[in-house]
Amino acid sequence: MTVSDLVAQRHELRPRSHAGAAWRAAVAIVSRDVLVTRREIASLLVQTLAQPLFFLFIFGKVLSSVGTTSPRFSVVLLPGIVAFTVFLAPLQALSIDLGRDLSFTREIDDRLLAPLPVTLVALEKVVLAAARGLLAGGFVFPLAYWVLGSSYQVRTDEIGVLIGMMALTSILGAAIGLVMGTIFPITHLSLIFSIVITPLIFTGCLYYPWGSLGVIRWFQVLTLFNPLTYASEGMRSAMVPVQNWTPESLAMAWVVLVLCASLVLSLASGLKFFRARVLS
Amino acid sequence: MTATTQPTAAIEVERLVKRYPKGRTNAVDGVSFAVRRGETFGLLGPNGAGKTTTIGMLTTMVVPTSGRAIVAGVDVATDHIGVKQRIGVVPQRANVDRSLRVSEILTYHAAYHGVPRRDRMARAGELIEELGLEKRSKEKLDLFSGGLQQRVMVARALMHEPDVLFLDEPTNNLDPQSRLFLWHRIRALRDRGVTIVLSTHDMEEADRLCDRIAIMDHGRILALDTPEALKALVPGGTMLELRARAPEGITLAATPEDMPSTSPDDRVLAALKELPGVTRVDRQDGRPHDHRELQASGYRLYADGRDPGTLLASAAQAVIGEQAELLDLRLARPSLEDLFIHLTGSNLRS
Numbered sequence: 001m002t003v004s005d006l007v008a009q010r011h012e013l014r015p016r017s018h019a020g021a022a023w024r025a026a027v028a029i030v031s032r033d034v035l036v037t038r039r040e041i042a043s044l045l046v047q048t049l050a051q052p053l054f055f056l057f058i059f060g061k062v063l064s065s066v067g068t069t070s071p072r073f074s075v076v077l078l079p080g081i082v083a084f085t086v087f088l089a090p091l092q093a094l095s096i097d098l099g100r101d102l103s104f105t106r107e108i109d110d111r112l113l114a115p116l117p118v119t120l121v122a123l124e125k126v127v128l129a130a131a132r133g134l135l136a137g138g139f140v141f142p143l144a145y146w147v148l149g150s151s152y153q154v155r156t157d158e159i160g161v162l163i164g165m166m167a168l169t170s171i172l173g174a175a176i177g178l179v180m181g182t183i184f185p186i187t188h189l190s191l192i193f194s195i196v197i198t199p200l201i202f203t204g205c206l207y208y209p210w211g212s213l214g215v216i217r218w219f220q221v222l223t224l225f226n227p228l229t230y231a232s233e234g235m236r237s238a239m240v241p242v243q244n245w246t247p248e249s250l251a252m253a254w255v256v257l258v259l260c261a262s263l264v265l266s267l268a269s270g271l272k273f274f275r276a277r278v279l280s
Numbered sequence: 281m282t283a284t285t286q287p288t289a290a291i292e293v294e295r296l297v298k299r300y301p302k303g304r305t306n307a308v309d310g311v312s313f314a315v316r317r318g319e320t321f322g323l324l325g326p327n328g329a330g331k332t333t334t335i336g337m338l339t340t341m342v343v344p345t346s347g348r349a350i351v352a353g354v355d356v357a358t359d360h361i362g363v364k365q366r367i368g369v370v371p372q373r374a375n376v377d378r379s380l381r382v383s384e385i386l387t388y389h390a391a392y393h394g395v396p397r398r399d400r401m402a403r404a405g406e407l408i409e410e411l412g413l414e415k416r417s418k419e420k421l422d423l424f425s426g427g428l429q430q431r432v433m434v435a436r437a438l439m440h441e442p443d444v445l446f447l448d449e450p451t452n453n454l455d456p457q458s459r460l461f462l463w464h465r466i467r468a469l470r471d472r473g474v475t476i477v478l479s480t481h482d483m484e485e486a487d488r489l490c491d492r493i494a495i496m497d498h499g500r501i502l503a504l505d506t507p508e509a510l511k512a513l514v515p516g517g518t519m520l521e522l523r524a525r526a527p528e529g530i531t532l533a534a535t536p537e538d539m540p541s542t543s544p545d546d547r548v549l550a551a552l553k554e555l556p557g558v559t560r561v562d563r564q565d566g567r568p569h570d571h572r573e574l575q576a577s578g579y580r581l582y583a584d585g586r587d588p589g590t591l592l593a594s595a596a597q598a599v600i601g602e603q604a605e606l607l608d609l610r611l612a613r614p615s616l617e618d619l620f621i622h623l624t625g626s627n628l629r630s
């Protein structure tokens with residue numbers, strides 16, 4: 001076989017169009033991530049479900065059993081725990097993973113040098129992190145059923161809305177994770193978590209319904225600046241049975257609008273920061 | 281796609297410049313060169329010379345500030361995907377995917393590049409065998425030595441049959457054995473017709489592996505030629521080292537006080553200096569190898585280097601003409617290091 005034969009043969013291997021090449025590369029990167037996720041599934045679930053488990057147990061079971069909270073509290077708590085899980089799991093996984101990768105392991109290089117736009121590599125990371133968050137969020141339901149027993153009450157007629165809310169929240173978490181992983185050096189990340197994530201969680205209406213905050217008006221207004229509030233309230237309206245709880249809440253249109261706007265904003269800036277970080 | 285089948289240069293670079301946003305000077309400052317198809321091309325220079333930035337621009341990871349670069353017929357500024365399809369990169373630092381096993385690192389890399397499943401399995405098998413990784417192909421890389429990781433990265437870069445292979449300081453931090461192994465592999469690739477661009481600050485590596493070398497410093501190319509031609513650029517392109525022993529009787533008789541103004545050693549030195557083509561002669565304080573050589577002196581001749589044979593003969597003649605005994609005579613070629621010092625005034629490692 002001559003060299004020109006080899007060259008010709010070599011070129012037949014290549015997809016004809018750039019779009020085709022990029023598509024095949026993206027599919028291969030997804031399948032790589034699926035393989036790695038499958039292998040790490042046990043540790044992934046332990047990592048993401050330990051906190052929801054103990055939250056449900058203490059706040060949903062123990063405190064209501066000893067009479068500190070009303071039994072109804074667990075009903076409004078569960079949507080918050082689901083929101084917390086699907087938001088935070090992808091956020092943490094993506095930001096730490098990416099921070100580590102861009103700072104020193106550079107394992108991402110091989111994918112950056114694959115024949116696809118580098119922003120697509122970042123987008124794939126967001127989608128996969130969101131999918132893993134969604135998976136973890138799904139596991140919260142059987143966990144809650146097991147921990148809460150008879151206090152487990154979730155309406156089933158809004159399941160489409162619930163899945164939509166979970167998906168939107170997890171992609172938002174992943175997109176914010178992308179921003180954090182690209183703009184902060186890995187060494188600062190745990191500090192950033194304390195400064196940004198802790199306030200975000202405690203002002204995000206995860207552990208209390210927004211409508212009940214009417215008595216502390218200034219705080220109720222403050223929570224409106226946190227996208228997690230909309231995620232929690234959206235989750236509540238899709239999960240809490242009508243007969244149990246119908247206080248004042250945020251309109252679904254507002255919930256979807258704010259979540260979508262936050263997603264577009266964080267995703268666009270995350271992709272921009274990512275591009276700037278990997279292409280010098 | 282058609283451009284690559286034409287017999288054009290593998291790489292063409294014209295006045296390529298990179299200035300980083302916070303940089304006060306250009307990291308790469310207007311370099312131009314062309315790499316022929318099948319050639320092994322070296323970028324030799326100290327750390328910070330701009331080698332890695334140059335490779336970064338040619339591999340689409342660094343955006344050029346100005347200038348033009350064509351890799352395998354594709355413009356790096358306008359067609360990142362096209363360039364990435366045609367190149368393989370072995371980076372300076374290990375960046376292997378630690379979540380995957382060795383064989384998977386190879387097959388997934390090929391999958392990213394659109395190599396069909398059957399081909400990537402076969403190719404991974406071949407490369408694993410070729411690079412001596414059979415026993416560890418099912419392992420993850422955590423416990424691998426630097427040399428083994430380097431082999432995996434070389435195998436990975438070859439999985440999609442790139443037209444041009446970039447190796448950025450590939451043997452940096454490798455043990456001597458791994459270094460030799462990699463050199464052997466690189467030469468085998470060259471023999472197979474792969475175009476290779478190699479950056480290094482190791483003169484021996486550049487000298488042994490490269491068909492042509494660009495010597496870089498402060499973002500510029502100072503010289504570009506074959507290793508032999510580059511070494512001939514050193515003023516006094518030929519060096520001759522010789523050791524001679526002056527006539528015994530005279531040196532022993534002379535005490536330091538009544539040493540004649542021209543000692544036998546000085547006369548040898550003077551005779552050597554008068555030889556045609558010789559530009560400089562240095563006395564060397566060579567350590568004597570045994571008692572017999574106690575009175576021997578070492579000399580180093582720099583000559584224009586047109587005809588080393590004649591120089592050898594006439595130098596021997598000159599020594600014998602002074603009744604000294606010639607103990608050793610050999611040609612010493614100037615090294616790339618000599619050239620680098622000549623061009624920049626500083627040592628390559630400093």
